[in-house]
Amino acid sequence: MALILHREPVLNSPDMLIGWPGIGNIGLITVDTIRQAIEAEELGEIEPEEFFFPNKVVIRGSVLTNMGFPTSKFYFKRLANRDLLLFIGEEQPATSESMYAEGPRAYEMANMVLDVAQKFGCGRIYTSGAAVSITHHNLKPGVWAVANQKSLLPELKRYPNTILMSQAEGRGNRGGITGLNGLLIGAAKTRKFPGICLMGEIPDYLSRVPFPYPKASLSVVEVLSSIFNLDIDPHILDTMITQMETVIANVYQQFPQDIRERLEQRKQTSTSKQQPIITEEDRQWLKEHIDDFFKKGDKGA
Numbered sequence: 006m007a008l009i010l011h012r013e014p015v016l017n018s019p020d021m022l023i024g025w026p027g028i029g030n031i032g033l034i035t036v037d038t039i040r041q042a043i044e045a046e047e048l049g050e051i052e053p054e055e056f057f058f059p060n061k062v063v064i065r066g067s068v069l070t071n072m073g074f075p076t077s078k079f080y081f082k083r084l085a086n087r088d089l090l091l092f093i094g095e096e097q098p099a100t101s102e103s104m105y106a107e108g109p110r111a112y113e114m115a116n117m118v119l120d121v122a123q124k125f126g127c128g129r130i131y132t133s134g135a136a137v138s139i140t141h142h143n144l145k146p147g148v149w150a151v152a153n154q155k156s157l158l159p160e161l162k163r164y165p166n167t168i169l170m171s172q173a174e175g176r177g178n179r180g181g182i183t184g185l186n187g188l189l190i191g192a193a194k195t196r197k198f199p200g201i202c203l204m205g206e207i208p209d210y211l212s213r214v215p216f217p218y219p220k221a222s223l224s225v226v227e228v229l230s231s232i233f234n235l236d237i238d239p240h241i242l243d244t245m246i247t248q249m250e251t252v253i254a255n256v257y258q259q260f261p262q263d264i265r266e267r268l269e270q271r272k273q274t275s276t277s278k279q280q281p282i283i284t285e286e287d288r289q290w291l292k293e294h295i296d297d298f299f300k301k302g303d304k305g306a
Contacts, residue, residue, distance in 0.1 A: 008117050010049035014081060019088040020129045021122045022229065025097050025185045028135035029218030031205045032186050033093065034242075035133040035225045040091050042237045045080035048090070051117055053077060056098040056110055077114070079121055089233060090125060092118050097185050111185055115192040122198060129201065130193040131232075133225050134186035136173070136204035137212045141271040142253050146206035146221040148228050149173050151182065153194035157201060164228050167203070203228055210268065210291050216252065219245040256295075264290070 024036030039045075053074035061073040075096035082089045098110040122130060136149040149170040150161040161169060182188075182202055190200030205221025219242045230237045257265065264287050 007052045008049065008120060009052060010079075010121075012048060014048070014083075016081060016083070016088040016090070016125050019081070019090045019125055019127050020131060020233070021090040021092065021118075021127045023092045023118060023130065023132045023186070023189055025094040027097075027184050027186055028137065028212050029205075029207045029214075029216070029221060031135040031207065031218055031221045031225065032133035033095075034217055034219050034222035034245075035203075035205070035229070036091055036093050038222060038226055038241060039229060039235065039237065040080055040093065042241060043082045043084075043089070043235060045082040045089070045091055048079040048081045049121070050079065051077040051114065056114060057096060060096075081125075084233065084235075086234060087128070090122065090127060092121070094185070111188055112192065115185060115189045116196075118189065119192060119196055119198065122193075123196070127198065129199045130190060131229065132186040132189050132200070132202045133222075133229075134182060134184070134202060134204045135212070135218070135221065136170070136206045137209050138173070138206040139271065140206050140208050141268060142208050142211060142220070142250075142257070143272060146224040147173075148224050149204040149206065151187075151190070151202045151204075153190045153198075153200040157199060161201065164203075165231055166224060167228055170204070209288075210295065211253065213292065213295055216249060217245070219249060261290070 022036055022039065024032040024034075026033045053076065056077070057075050059072035059074055062069050063071040063073055075094070077094040078092070080091040080093070082091070094114075098114055119130070136147075138147070138149075140146065145166070148164070148167045150164065150167050151170045152158055152161055158169065161167060182190075182204070186202060190202050193200035203225050205218075205223075205225045207218045207221050211218060223239075223242045223246065226237060226241070227239070229235070260268070267284075267287065
């Protein structure tokens with residue numbers, strides 16, 4: 006197991022932006038969209054063998070030449086005011102009991118990422134993920150924010166379209182972030198890195214579907230573009246968003262009418278996020294049927 010750096014550029018007070026897969030792949034899409042938009046250069050990678058099993062084989066000339074693993078890569082970009090490091094992991098080192106990273110391997114990978122942040126003198130660590138919310142898929146997703154230092158909270162309140170996680174949906178002072186997108190800023194705290202996690206809202210009734218939710222990623226991209234002063238095309242995810250909206254709309258029409266009517270109420274009032282509109286029976290029905298609906302929806306049903 007090793008951390009491999011292909012080059013060692015001199016960077017100016019960089020921040021680090023990190024993304025792994027998760028609910029709706031919101032964090033992964035966010036960071037990869039920014040990587041492509043700013044044309045970040047590859048910096049290095051974490052060797053995968055100690056963290057992952059192979060997920061494919063490589064064939065050349067009808068001969069199996071290698072086994073493929075999920076990648077965990079670092080990138081960098083020199084910017085006008087402060088440079089940017091990016092890390093993108095194609096998969097979280099999960100256990101057999103959970104699809105999300107936990108335990109020694111997860112913490113080890115988190116600290117390997119932070120080793121690179123420390124080596125290049127990073128000032129802040131940013132991660133991104135999903136916020137399962139009492140919202141509707143036709144509304145613009147908001148962004149929930151969490152910091153690992155109390156001193157960062159006033160700044161978070163100034164970010165566009167952003168709310169502190171503790172103020173969202175009457176949560177009070179409680180909450181959690183599943184997987185490495187949350188664990189990373191916890192590990193950052195122990196190593197004295199200021200850390201922020203920005204989470205795009207995904208409707209609760211879509212949180213279990215095996216499809217991306219790029220609409221929420223766009224909301225997080227907009228916030229990060231403001232933070233880093235990036236000039237990113239606001240329509241950069243339009244094609245993916247349109248494709249997914251078609252799938253979601255087809256499946257949504259298969260929900261029972263009474264459930265749809267209650268979900269539609271979420272669009273009518275800003276107070277809808279304070280009280281669940283659908284019942285526990287509705288939630289159980291959706292939980293039991295949502296996977297089948299999206300399988301049919303993906304086939305154009």
